[in-house]
Every structure is written in C-alpha cells, then in structure tokens.
Amino acid sequence: MSAIGWYNGTLGALDGMTVPMNDRAVYFGDGCYEACLAYGTRAFALDAHIDRFMRSLSGLAIPFHMDRGALKAVLTECLRAAEEPCAVLYWQASRATARRTHAFPEGGQEPNLLITVTPKILLPPERTLKLITTDDVRGTMCHLKTLNLIPNVLANERAKEAGADEAVFVRDGLVTEGSHTNIFILRDGELLTHPTDERILAGVTRAILLNLCEKVGVPVLEQAFSKADLFAADEVFVSSSTLGVRRAASVDGAAVGGKAAALFERLQRAYQTYFDGEMA
Numbered sequence: 001m002s003a004i005g006w007y008n009g010t011l012g013a014l015d016g017m018t019v020p021m022n023d024r025a026v027y028f029g030d031g032c033y034e035a036c037l038a039y040g041t042r043a044f045a046l047d048a049h050i051d052r053f054m055r056s057l058s059g060l061a062i063p064f065h066m067d068r069g070a071l072k073a074v075l076t077e078c079l080r081a082a083e084e085p086c087a088v089l090y091w092q093a094s095r096a097t098a099r100r101t102h103a104f105p106e107g108g109q110e111p112n113l114l115i116t117v118t119p120k121i122l123l124p125p126e127r128t129l130k131l132i133t134t135d136d137v138r139g140t141m142c143h144l145k146t147l148n149l150i151p152n153v154l155a156n157e158r159a160k161e162a163g164a165d166e167a168v169f170v171r172d173g174l175v176t177e178g179s180h181t182n183i184f185i186l187r188d189g190e191l192l193t194h195p196t197d198e199r200i201l202a203g204v205t206r207a208i209l210l211n212l213c214e215k216v217g218v219p220v221l222e223q224a225f226s227k228a229d230l231f232a233a234d235e236v237f238v239s240s241s242t243l244g245v246r247r248a249a250s251v252d253g254a255a256v257g258g259k260a261a262a263l264f265e266r267l268q269r270a271y272q273t274y275f276d277g278e279m280a
Contacts, residue, residue, distance in 0.1 A: 029150075031147045037241060062111050167179045184209075203241070205241055
C-alpha cells in the first residue's frame with residue numbers, strides 16, 4: 001500500500017479516506033499537526049515531534065486524552081501498514097466534531113486524530129534551493145504548529161509561481177522563517193538564526209542543527225537578522241524535517257552565498273551523519 005490514511009481508528013488507502021464535514025479542522029483549522037521523515041517503521045526524531053505536538057495541543061487548549069505511548073503505537077501501526085522504505089509521516093488533531101460555532105463546543109466531544117503516510121523521494125544533499133522573500137502577515141502564534149496555514153500556503157504558491165523552492169517571511173525588515181522551513185545565515189564563521197519566540201516555529205531539525213554546531217565548533221547567535229543581511233551573507237540555508245539542511249543559491253532571483261561552502265558542508269555532513277545514525 002503506497003499511501004495510507006488513518007482517522008479515529010479507521011485505516012485505509014489514503015485517497016479513499018474521508019472526514020466528517022463537522023470536523024472543526026474543516027471549518028476553522030482548529031487543531032495542530034506534526035510531520036517527520038520515516039524509514040520503514042522508524043520515524044526520525046519522533047519523541048521531539050511528539051513533544052512539540054503536546055505543546056501545541058496545550059497552547060490551543062485541546063483536551064487530547066491519548067498518552068504518548070498510545071500515540072507512538074498508532075503512528076508505528078500506520079508506518080507498518082504503508083510498508084514504504086522512505087515516507088512522510090503526518091498527523092493532526094482537531095478539537096472535535098461539532099456543529100459550527102466559533103466558541104469551543106460543549107458536551108465533552110473527543111478530539112479527532114488523523115494520520116497519513118505518503119512516499120517520499122529525498123533530494124540529493126548537493127541540490128541547492130531558490131528562495132523568494134515575502135511580507136510576514138501571520139499572527140503571533142507561529143510557535144504553535146496549528147492547522148491555520150493560509151498565509152504559508154499563499155507564500156509557497158508565490159514561490160512556486162516564481163520558479164523558487166521556498167518563501168522567506170520578512171517582518172518589519174527582519175527575516176523570521178520560511179513558509180515551511182527555518183532559515184539561517186553564515187557570517188564571519190558564525191551561524192545566525194531568529195530566536196524561538198512567537199514569530200517562528202521552533203523546528204525539530206533546527207534544534208538538532210544548533211546542537212551539532214557546538215560539536216563542530218561553529219558559534220551560534222540566536223538573533224534576528226535583516227533582509228539586507230540575507231543578501232550579504234556568506235551562506236544562506238534552510239532546515240526542515242523533510243528537507244534536512246539545504247543551501248540556497250538565490251533569493252528573489254539574485255545569487256547569494258557561495259563564500260563559505262566548506263563551512264556549510266561541514267554542518268550539512270554533521271547533520272546527515274546524525275540522521276543516518278538515528279535511522280540505522
């Protein structure tokens with residue numbers, strides 16, 4: 001089975017699955033999600049993704065009653081059913097199935113859990129990315145991985161139309177993050193990335209990369225940098241659960257980076273070595 005879906009205990013081929021119209025994810029995007037890479041039945045950094053999932057549930061006041069062990073068991077069941085050598089494991093919880101009203105529904109309805117497993121072909125590490133910049137018009141809950149992703153969707157569509165791979169949000173002249181990635185620059189031998197506040201999502205891959213920086217001797221500055229800094233950087237790169245660590249070759253059609261290739265490659269190799277070790 002190449003792609004599977006699971007919804008509240010029902011497992012089947014993804015394209016044949018349905019959800020109720022009254023699921024609050026349909027009306028409001030009232031929920032949160034996670035996604036990670038998986039090889040067979042092994043999901044990369046699964047505990048860290050579940051930790052962030054639980055933080056998002058708490059921040060949205062969704063009373064999710066499945067404990068961590070039960071959730072991991074269901075996710076593993078779905079991976080086993082898919083039988084894919086490399087896949088994206090995605091899961092989301094919505095608040096409930098209830099008639100449409102903005103306030104939380106009364107009556108103790110249970111949250112809904114949706115899981116998908118879809119095949120993934122990984123890009124080669126040397127493949128560089130093209131980025132564009134766009135105004136960051138999102139709210140101040142970016143640190144929660146909610147289902148409300150319309151600004152991200154529109155930004156990524158703009159990137160696609162421009163022949164680029166990713167859109168980078170800029171707020172008040174400062175770079176925050178990508179539409180589905182965290183973003184970094186190398187400058188004078190140091191790594192700079194936006195601090196983890198309400199303006200960005202604290203990426204699992206981001207956290208792993210910052211820990212690896214200490215091991216390979218690259219100083220880290222968690223501070224906001226400007227759009228001008230992006231264009232002047234020695235290297236520009238992004239990270240995400242499905243991309244890993246990828247260098248950008250251009251931003252808004254202008255060439256960027258290319259001045260510290262050896263340092264970037266050291267970081268990329270360190271991440272790939274860590275990833276391979278975890279998934280062996």
